[in-house]
Amino acid sequence: MTSQRGDSNIQSFFDWWIGSLSKLLTPRPAAKRAWRTLLLHRGNGFEILKNAGRNAVSIAIVRDTAAKDQLAMAKKALRATSRRAHETVIRLSADDVLEHTIEIPSAARDVVEPVLQNQMERIVPWPANETCYGYQIVGDAEGPSDQLKVRVVATRQPILEGALAQARALGLSASAVDFAPPDQTRPGVELLSLRPDPVRRTAERLKVGILGVALSSITASALGLYLVWQEQLEKSELDARAAVLQNRLIAIKQRSEKNMKLRAERSRLIQRKRGTPSVTVLLEALSRALPDSAYLNELEISGREARLEGKAEEPTGLISKIESAKQFANARFAAPTTRNEEDDVGTFSIIATGRPALLGELEP
Numbered sequence: 001m002t003s004q005r006g007d008s009n010i011q012s013f014f015d016w017w018i019g020s021l022s023k024l025l026t027p028r029p030a031a032k033r034a035w036r037t038l039l040l041h042r043g044n045g046f047e048i049l050k051n052a053g054r055n056a057v058s059i060a061i062v063r064d065t066a067a068k069d070q071l072a073m074a075k076k077a078l079r080a081t082s083r084r085a086h087e088t089v090i091r092l093s094a095d096d097v098l099e100h101t102i103e104i105p106s107a108a109r110d111v112v113e114p115v116l117q118n119q120m121e122r123i124v125p126w127p128a129n130e131t132c133y134g135y136q137i138v139g140d141a142e143g144p145s146d147q148l149k150v151r152v153v154a155t156r157q158p159i160l161e162g163a164l165a166q167a168r169a170l171g172l173s174a175s176a177v178d179f180a181p182p183d184q185t186r187p188g189v190e191l192l193s194l195r196p197d198p199v200r201r202t203a204e205r206l207k208v209g210i211l212g213v214a215l216s217s218i219t220a221s222a223l224g225l226y227l228v229w230q231e232q233l234e235k236s237e238l239d240a241r242a243a244v245l246q247n248r249l250i251a252i253k254q255r256s257e258k259n260m261k262l263r264a265e266r267s268r269l270i271q272r273k274r275g276t277p278s279v280t281v282l283l284e285a286l287s288r289a290l291p292d293s294a295y296l297n298e299l300e301i302s303g304r305e306a307r308l309e310g311k312a313e314e315p316t317g318l319i320s321k322i323e324s325a326k327q328f329a330n331a332r333f334a335a336p337t338t339r340n341e342e343d344d345v346g347t348f349s350i351i352a353t354g355r356p357a358l359l360g361e362l363e364p
Contacts, residue, residue, distance in 0.1 A: 328354060
């Protein structure tokens, strides 16, 4: 378990180091190119727009239920437009997204995404694991409070996947999925980027380079390892002897622990035995305490309690006789006494508690 945790820490540190170095070595990407083809999602299909300078020209509308011939016509209309993935954008409609503006501390400007992930369950009414979202820092909150306004746009994964599937049906691959309000007064918010990550490409190249250096180092170290192996052979006999002694010490330790457990169990049993009255001593004490005119029909001993049922000429006087024996205490009737006029005797049912500390000896 410790080895696995150590390997995980090393892997995490290596990934962090590779990621940080890749960010430093990767050139800053140029400004994003304007889209050439826009697939405007309308809920039940796409409106395909072509960028014509300052204006956007609608060239086709494709419904979800479009037949094959309609799809063929839409593809034909798309031939005159760019079909490159980095120039095609899918834009969701207002019915597909949920917009919400929240305020966060200004100190969290560099960690906005983790903050939003922790609050996403309060922002959207559906499960957070089905959410795809983007955000945009609007500006400082109004008033003297040290807060930032963050505009959050979220959608569900099924909507996103459906839009991507419709684009693939048209033979298009998009570079991003975003949302922008119809009035265009606010900039768009990107919900999903499908562009290749240049930092990741740099990281892969670094890993290949590091692997090459490592292989070279291993080859150069082979001779040194051979010499170390020779020395290790000389120490192997000493290691074997040390292993035998260690095994003996382990066996001795295990036997010692086992003896300690047996002693503890023995002490526990002795204490338990001392706390339980001896049946033989209870019987002998009862035979001395009860008068000759009393006899038992039933005797039950359970733990420290003895239950007596029988008949006697004077049942009410039995309580004091039983308690006069130092082996018993708390003698009491378990049921009312009754008397049979024909036998001139009464029935009794008595419960008494044994005293373990005094059961070792009986009165002479």
